[in-house]
Amino acid sequence: MRVRPLLGATAGAALLLLTGAGAAPATASTAAAPYEAVTVDAVGRITADGTVTLSGTYRCRSAVGPVFVSSSVSQGTSTTRYGIGGTRAVCDGVKHRWVNTGRPKPGALAPGAAHVEATLMELRTFSGLPLPSFHAVHGRDITLTRR
Numbered sequence: 001m002r003v004r005p006l007l008g009a010t011a012g013a014a015l016l017l018l019t020g021a022g023a024a025p026a027t028a029s030t031a032a033a034p035y036e037a038v039t040v041d042a043v044g045r046i047t048a049d050g051t052v053t054l055s056g057t058y059r060c061r062s063a064v065g066p067v068f069v070s071s072s073v074s075q076g077t078s079t080t081r082y083g084i085g086g087t088r089a090v091c092d093g094v095k096h097r098w099v100n101t102g103r104p105k106p107g108a109l110a111p112g113a114a115h116v117e118a119t120l121m122e123l124r125t126f127s128g129l130p131l132p133s134f135h136a137v138h139g140r141d142i143t144l145t146r147r
Helices: 003-019 024-030
Strands: 043-046 052-059 069-076 082-089 096-102 112-125 127-145
Touching: 052 069, 052 082, 052 112, 052 127, 069 096
Parallel strands: 043 127
Antiparallel strands: 043 052, 052 096, 069 082, 069 112, 082 096, 112 127
């Protein structure tokens, strides 16, 4: 019996579980639990200096740790995603609005078509370490308009 491949597979599985990558996709859990959802508005704003504002709604029922709505944006065929702010979320089962603002590197984004991904994520403590627990994820093609 070869031990090295078995150890590698075991270590890889443990790493996936610790990072949350082994969990079911949040979009699947959103369908099963309508109180865990995040949306993205069809239009975002970009100013002349490159500041981007994205928005949408979220809903979550309960949490034991702090919860945040994060967002990222990309344009064209680029695989680069730019993080745009983060908003503290309240998990009380009620639908709330989120608005995130950020300024990626100059010239990175321009008015026009873009793709946004919003994530509703909780920080839970496992064995003393804060690790992400995803409530919902939603991606959407939007239009960035000059403000």
